[in-house]
Amino acid sequence: MAEYNEMSDEVLRERTRALLEEAHPEKCDSVTFRRAQYEHGLAWVHFPEGYGGLGLNPRMNVVVYDEITKHSKVVHHDPGEAIIGIGMGAPVVLTYGTDEMKKRLLPKIFSGEEIWCQLFSEPGAGSDVAGLATSAVRDGDDWILNGQKVWTTLAHISRWGMLIARTDPDVPKHDGLSYFILDMRAPGVEIRPLYQITGEAEFNEVFMTDVRIPNSHMLGKEGQGWRVAITTLMNERVAIGGGGSKKKGGGSAPLIKLWKDRKPGARSAAQEAILRDKVTRCYIENELLRMTSQRARAAQKSGNPGPEGSVSKLAHAESLKRMWEVAMDVMGSDALAFEHGYELRRSTPGIDTPRGLAKYQFLRSRANSIEGGTSEIMRNILGERVLGLPGEPRVDKTVPWKDVPRS
Amino acid sequence: MPIDMSFTEEHEELRATVRAFLVEVSDEQAVREHMSSERGYDRDIWRRLAEQLGLAGLIIPEEHGGAGASFVELLIAMEEMGRALLCSPYLGTSVFAASALLACADEATQKELLAGIASGEKIVSVAWVEPNGRWDLAGIELQARAKDDLWELDGAKSWVLDGHSADTLLVVARTDEGLELFRVDAGAEGLSRELVPSLDLTRKLAQIDLAATPASRVSRGDQTAALEQVLALTKAALAAEQVGGAEKCLEMAVEYAKTRLQFGRPIGSYQAIKHKCADMLVQVELAKSAAYNACFVAAGEEDDLLEAAALAKAHCSEAYFLAAAECIQIHGGMGFTWELPIHLYFKRAKASELFFGDAALQREIVADQIGI
Ligand SMILES: Cc1cc2nc3c(=O)[nH]c(=O)nc-3n(C[C@H](O)[C@H](O)[C@H](O)COP(=O)(O)OP(=O)(O)OC[C@H]3O[C@@H](n4cnc5c(N)ncnc54)[C@H](O)[C@@H]3O)c2cc1C
Numbered sequence: 146m147a148e149y150n151e152m153s154d155e156v157l158r159e160r161t162r163a164l165l166e167e168a169h170p171e172k173c174d175s176v177t178f179r180r181a182q183y184e185h186g187l188a189w190v191h192f193p194e195g196y197g198g199l200g201l202n203p204r205m206n207v208v209v210y211d212e213i214t215k216h217s218k219v220v221h222h223d224p225g226e227a228i229i230g231i232g233m234g235a236p237v238v239l240t241y242g243t244d245e246m247k248k249r250l251l252p253k254i255f256s257g258e259e260i261w262c263q264l265f266s267e268p269g270a271g272s273d274v275a276g277l278a279t280s281a282v283r284d285g286d287d288w289i290l291n292g293q294k295v296w297t298t299l300a301h302i303s304r305w306g307m308l309i310a311r312t313d314p315d316v317p318k319h320d321g322l323s324y325f326i327l328d329m330r331a332p333g334v335e336i337r338p339l340y341q342i343t344g345e346a347e348f349n350e351v352f353m354t355d356v357r358i359p360n361s362h363m364l365g366k367e368g369q370g371w372r373v374a375i376t377t378l379m380n381e382r383v384a385i386g387g388g389g390s391k392k393k394g395g396g397s398a399p400l401i402k403l404w405k406d407r408k409p410g411a412r413s414a415a416q417e418a419i420l421r422d423k424v425t426r427c428y429i430e431n432e433l434l435r436m437t438s439q440r441a442r443a444a445q446k447s448g449n450p451g452p453e454g455s456v457s458k459l460a461h462a463e464s465l466k467r468m469w470e471v472a473m474d475v476m477g478s479d480a481l482a483f484e485h486g487y488e489l490r491r492s493t494p495g496i497d498t499p500r501g502l503a504k505y506q507f508l509r510s511r512a513n514s515i516e517g518g519t520s521e522i523m524r525n526i527l528g529e530r531v532l533g534l535p536g537e538p539r540v541d542k543t544v545p546w547k548d549v550p551r552s
Numbered sequence: 553m554p555i556d557m558s559f560t561e562e563h564e565e566l567r568a569t570v571r572a573f574l575v576e577v578s579d580e581q582a583v584r585e586h587m588s589s590e591r592g593y594d595r596d597i598w599r600r601l602a603e604q605l606g607l608a609g610l611i612i613p614e615e616h617g618g619a620g621a622s623f624v625e626l627l628i629a630m631e632e633m634g635r636a637l638l639c640s641p642y643l644g645t646s647v648f649a650a651s652a653l654l655a656c657a658d659e660a661t662q663k664e665l666l667a668g669i670a671s672g673e674k675i676v677s678v679a680w681v682e683p684n685g686r687w688d689l690a691g692i693e694l695q696a697r698a699k700d701d702l703w704e705l706d707g708a709k710s711w712v713l714d715g716h717s718a719d720t721l722l723v724v725a726r727t728d729e730g731l732e733l734f735r736v737d738a739g740a741e742g743l744s745r746e747l748v749p750s751l752d753l754t755r756k757l758a759q760i761d762l763a764a765t766p767a768s769r770v771s772r773g774d775q776t777a778a779l780e781q782v783l784a785l786t787k788a789a790l791a792a793e794q795v796g797g798a799e800k801c802l803e804m805a806v807e808y809a810k811t812r813l814q815f816g817r818p819i820g821s822y823q824a825i826k827h828k829c830a831d832m833l834v835q836v837e838l839a840k841s842a843a844y845n846a847c848f849v850a851a852g853e854e855d856d857l858l859e860a861a862a863l864a865k866a867h868c869s870e871a872y873f874l875a876a877a878e879c880i881q882i883h884g885g886m887g888f889t890w891e892l893p894i895h896l897y898f899k900r901a902k903a904s905e906l907f908f909g910d911a912a913l914q915r916e917i918v919a920d921q922i923g924i
Contacts, residue, residue, distance in 0.1 A: 391554065393856075394922065401922070401924055404924055405924065421919055421924065422912060422915055422916070422919075424919075424924060425915040425916075425918050425919040425922075425924070426915065428918065428919075428922065428924075429863050429866060429867060429915065429918060432842075432863060433838040433841055433842055433867060434838075436557075436838075436841035436842060436844075436845045437837060437838055437841040439554055439555065439557055439841070439845075440557045440840070440841045440844060440845075443556055443557040443558040443559075444558075446558060447558050447559065451837075452833060452837055453837050453840070453841065456833060456834045456837045456838070459830070459834055460834050460837075460838060521823075521827070523830075524823075524826065524827040524830035524831070525823070525826065525827075525830075527829075527830035527833055527834070528820070528826035528827065528829050528830045529826070531833060532806045532829055532830070532833060533806070533810070534806065534809055534810060534818075534820035534821065534825075534826050534829060535810065535817070535818045535820055535821040536821060537821050537822075537823070538817065538821070
């Protein structure tokens with residue numbers, strides 16, 4: 146267990162007020178404020194001093210947030226696009242980066258000035274990401290990178306990428322990987338949009354042809370890439386799996402609104418009753434997730450965490466999909482229209498009607514059970530790591546990677 | 553304010569004590585023995601449960617001889633009892649009847665009957681549902697008749713928990729003022745009680761017929777709102793019991809999946825089985841959240857008990873049934889036998905799902921409560 150510095154809530158509140166005197170969210174832009182927040186060690190208080198933190202228990206982060214909202218109507222939240230950097234990039238840099246890297250990279254992750262992406266998945270390696278084929282070959286102080294990544298969210302606006310590549314194809318797959326930080330502007334990096342079910346392109350294909358990457362940009366040692374990647378993946382599931390709204394009824398509010406605003410007379414009484422039951426089920430499922438994260442928090446506080454935390458990624462993904470399916474049923478024939486259209490584009494600005502949003506989410510939520518570990522993989526993990534069931538016989542664990550069949 | 557669902561060290565001790573006691577008195581052999589008796593439970597165990605552990609009067613205030621504990625302690629006891637499949641009048645007497653007395657009865661009745669329940673000497677049952685089988689309050693048709701200064705009851709009550717052996721029945725009936733609570737003691741004139749062979753072997757149910765049976769009215773005025781609360785409290789406690797049973801089914805399934813070999817490997821290494829177990833785990837964890845939430849709500853001041861209890865009953869019923877049904881499937885032919893205890897859980901699961909109204913009815917209550 147990590148040792149945390151002691152600091153009373155009151156002292157932390159005082160420090161937050163000192164920050165607000167120097168930079169106030171109502172009077173400056175997000176980048177300016179968040180730079181100052183970092184300088185004061187109030188970015189992520191559980192990080193060490195000098196790296197945007199104060200070495201406190203992560204629970205204390207809410208104290209800072211609470212004090213800021215007390216004194217400011219404007220809050221500069223984590224910018225949406227900085228999520229990968231903040232959620233996954235920062236912890237991995239903190240754990241494995243050199244002092245110089247931390248000083249160079251962490252402030253701009255937090256301020257949102259530099260966006261990060263995760264270059265793990267490949268056409269041939271998704272769930273089995275450790276089977277990836279992108280190669281890195283040593284050349285003096287550099288590594289030469291060749292290969293293709295796919296599904297890379299935000300690559301097109303990213304400054305840095307977290308990348309795993311194969312540095313040794315002659316050993317079993319987990320042992321031949323190394324972890325790098327890739328400069329997305331490096332020559333030989335080519336990024337193409339990859340359009341998804343909604344017509345948008347949140348993600349990309351990234352092609353790397355003879356890209357040079359300095360050895361100093363390796364995190365962890367050569368051949369230890371998998372271990373470093375695990376840090377990233379654990380944080381990804383925490384970032385995605387958080388699960389549900391904190392407010393009673395919060396998660397299902399959009400569905401309840403659609404139900405209340407439904408067209409009168411569009412169905413028989415019997416059909417209404419069936420649909421009402423489906424809507425109620427969705428409400429209940431959302432409440433169950435909310436209660437479960439509440440219970441997880443209580444269990445964590447008492448130092449007795451059980452499996453309640455690990456079930457939420459799976460439960461959340463599956464119930465979100467169901468909720469938006471029911472939302473389509475509630476809209477009935479009106480859901481036949483898809484107003485914002487499917488022209489291929491980077492993103493869809495201004496879907497602001499409840500109906501438009503529901504139709505969009507009906508499509509977007511399919512990814513919930515794919516990204517960050519598919520529901521099947523999550524069931525394997527629950528079965529094996531939580532319940533202790535035996536793993537499957539494996540054909541790929543002891544064989545050199547180059548001899549493992551690949552699609 | 554979100555509810556803080558934390559347990560204290562005392563809570564953990566209570567859990568350990570109850571679990572150890574149940575391991576001693578309610579192993580599988582004991583359950584089979586008790587369920588095949590006419591009474592349906594063992595009187596000595598019941599007495600020990602009351603006297604040694606103070607569980608019979610757990611939620612009864614100290615002034616009436618109880619432990620004065622809250623629904624948080626109750627949920628712990630119920631979860632453990634559900635896990636051990638304890639055969640006892642606990643749900644009917646210590647939860648349902650005790651809650652009804654606390655909510656609806658006059659002081660003299662409370663004083664006498666609550667003390668009797670807490671000491672383990674009296675079994676009291678609520679006679680609620682009627683042959684029409686409806687669990688909502690509109691289903692109660694039995695009309696109480698005032699006769700001189702007394703009251704008389706004519707009609708029938710069905711599915712009364714331990715109704716055949718209870719010392720006292722608390723009959724819910726209509727008066728001009730609304731729904732009220734009447735007391736009928738064993739041996740009353742015109743009272744006939746018949747044990748009904750029940751799906752769930754571990755809980756005894758009786759059919760009650762009342763023919764001009766003298767009864768004392770123990771409430772004053774319409775109890776509709778109070779009875780709704782009583783039903784909600786009892787459902788919250790039952791949900792905790794369902795969680796205990798579901799957890800046990802999951803454990804049995806996982807244990808078997810680890811040890812049963814087919815095609816040269818443990819069946820739990822096949823995803824068809826592993827994923828069933830994972831899905832059971834998810835549903836059981838969600839059920840725990842719902843049951844704990846309902847009991848913490850019942851223990852506190854929050855005003856959304858009706859919703860919380862119905863929500864918990866809806867989900868815990870389905871989760872328990874899923875866990876029991878999949879436990880059978882994962883055991884293959886063995887799961888289908890009388891010899892293994894899984895069928896006892898399976899039957900308890902279905903019966904407790906139907907008792908107090910099935911999941912669809914509970915969802916209807918949730919829908920009404922959230923105004924959709
Ligand atoms: C919206 C979105 C954003 C994403 N962003 C990123 C990103 O930024 N960076 C990144 O690196 N990746 C990203 N991904 C990729 C994501 O991590 C992968 O899609 C995911 O891991 C699944 O891999 P796959 O698509 O290759 O499917 P596959 O792994 O080929 O799976 C196909 C099917 O087989 C099942 N399956 C596979 N293995 C098993 C098994 N052992 N047991 C049972 N079933 C199995 C899967 O569950 C699935 O149903 C993103 C994906 C999406 C949808």
